Amino acid sequence: MSHSFVWAAALAAGLAACAPPKDPVSAKPKPSADTSPAAKLGKVKEVYQGFEFNDCRSRENCARTFAERAGLNLGSEGKNPIPNPRAHLPNPDETWITAWADLPTGEPGSHYVFEAMTLAAVNKTWRAACEKAYAEYDRSFSERYDALDKQINEKNKEANAYDRLGGLLALEPDKPDKSALQHAKGAAFRKGSDAVRYRWETAVFEAFEETGRTFVYSIDAYAPSDELLTVAHPRQPKDFEREAFCLDAWRGNIPELPAPPDTSTWDEQVRKMVRPPVLDEQVRRVDKRRGELADVARAKFAKVKLPNPQLPTGIREMTIREVKSFQRDGKKAILRSTITKEDRVALPNGKSKVSKIDDNATTTFNDWPSNLEVAPGDTVSFYGAELSVKEVIVRSTTELEHRSREYTIDGRHLTKVVAKGKTSVYFR
Numbered sequence: 001m002s003h004s005f006v007w008a009a010a011l012a013a014g015l016a017a018c019a020p021p022k023d024p025v026s027a028k029p030k031p032s033a034d035t036s037p038a039a040k041l042g043k044v045k046e047v048y049q050g051f052e053f054n055d056c057r058s059r060e061n062c063a064r065t066f067a068e069r070a071g072l073n074l075g076s077e078g079k080n081p082i083p084n085p086r087a088h089l090p091n092p093d094e095t096w097i098t099a100w101a102d103l104p105t106g107e108p109g110s111h112y113v114f115e116a117m118t119l120a121a122v123n124k125t126w127r128a129a130c131e132k133a134y135a136e137y138d139r140s141f142s143e144r145y146d147a148l149d150k151q152i153n154e155k156n157k158e159a160n161a162y163d164r165l166g167g168l169l170a171l172e173p174d175k176p177d178k179s180a181l182q183h184a185k186g187a188a189f190r191k192g193s194d195a196v197r198y199r200w201e202t203a204v205f206e207a208f209e210e211t212g213r214t215f216v217y218s219i220d221a222y223a224p225s226d227e228l229l230t231v232a233h234p235r236q237p238k239d240f241e242r243e244a245f246c247l248d249a250w251r252g253n254i255p256e257l258p259a260p261p262d263t264s265t266w267d268e269q270v271r272k273m274v275r276p277p278v279l280d281e282q283v284r285r286v287d288k289r290r291g292e293l294a295d296v297a298r299a300k301f302a303k304v305k306l307p308n309p310q311l312p313t314g315i316r317e318m319t320i321r322e323v324k325s326f327q328r329d330g331k332k333a334i335l336r337s338t339i340t341k342e343d344r345v346a347l348p349n350g351k352s353k354v355s356k357i358d359d360n361a362t363t364t365f366n367d368w369p370s371n372l373e374v375a376p377g378d379t380v381s382f383y384g385a386e387l388s389v390k391e392v393i394v395r396s397t398t399e400l401e402h403r404s405r406e407y408t409i410d411g412r413h414l415t416k417v418v419a420k421g422k423t424s425v426y427f428r
Helices: 003-018 044-050 062-069 107-155 161-170 195-210 214-219 226-231 238-250 280-304
Strands: 315-320 325-329 332-346 352-365 379-396 400-419 422-425
Touching: 044 062, 044 107, 062 107, 107 161, 107 195, 107 238, 161 195, 195 214, 195 280, 214 280, 214 379, 226 280, 238 280, 315 352, 315 400, 332 400, 352 379
Parallel strands: 352 400
Antiparallel strands: 315 379, 325 332, 332 352, 379 400, 400 422
8 A cells, every 4th residue: 555545545534524514304493483472463454354244243242253363262251361462563443443542452451452453343344335335325316316306397397387287296206104204214215205205395385386376285285294394305415415324324224234233242341442333423413414404394394384274365165067168368268157046035025036146257267277178068176266246137027036146256276177077187
């Protein structure tokens, strides 16, 4: 063996001895799981963002459900000490959790924080559902209101009073549900007692007034009921209507949207720390404004809401049993009629003689339904006033007393015509 080979072998052995040992894979230590409170709360924000009012059942502790979804356990009573989001996380929703800083930070009080987050999620998502429901309602309402408003404006252009009134009355929308005329039953958002109905009611009333027929409106009982006037009102700005709609829904008075779940069994301590679905100032605003609107509505109809309405002095219901002649004079209609009465009357001397009276009437209407013609023999009923009567003696003998009376009558409003067995009514 040469000296050079021995030296090489020794050098290799020395280098091998100096090399660091290789760590087997099995010898690597496993990383320890993060068990810090902040880590345990890692899913809280995600759960908050996904929690909805439909996830909560009335009178059940929904904060427990919320915590379970975040991987935490508040226990059967909902008060187990667990990591507290208030101590380790920022406010997940400053708009809806308004008093985050006032919530406790310790684990014994963590259930209050979960209750606040749960209630905020319930209120927030219910309000979103309410605004969506209102938007759908408003779309349908606006279509009905705008269509009616356009038709009313067209009918109000009619120069003929009967055509105008008849056209407006024919537009009557849904009738009120007499069993639901209360705000406590969502009447302001029900067909038949909403602003659509109020628009029609006021249009009819104003047309009767403008055509000189306020007394007809009152006597023939066209006025809306006191109950309807308490809830129906003119169309309001959308921001008000939205709050009113959500307030009624929150109170359980909108059939299309269920009220939020009853959280009263667990939210008492945190209720004031969370924004409600309808702010307190909006509740006061809506309730106050509704009272004002009811006062305005009652005042508008007050003069035709008398307990015992009477016809104006001099006006009475009249009937022409048989029309003798009919003619038009521009807008006017002139009807003539004659009724002859003949009786035998006793005289003071014990004798008797014939009493004959011809009642001749000329009745003039300043307006008349278009295309309505009456013929001799037809019957006409109306509200009218006797303007004058003149009586003359046609003949007076021991056997006969014949008098003639000439009546001038102002026809104020036609109510009924019977022509050839067909009855037309204007309007009730």
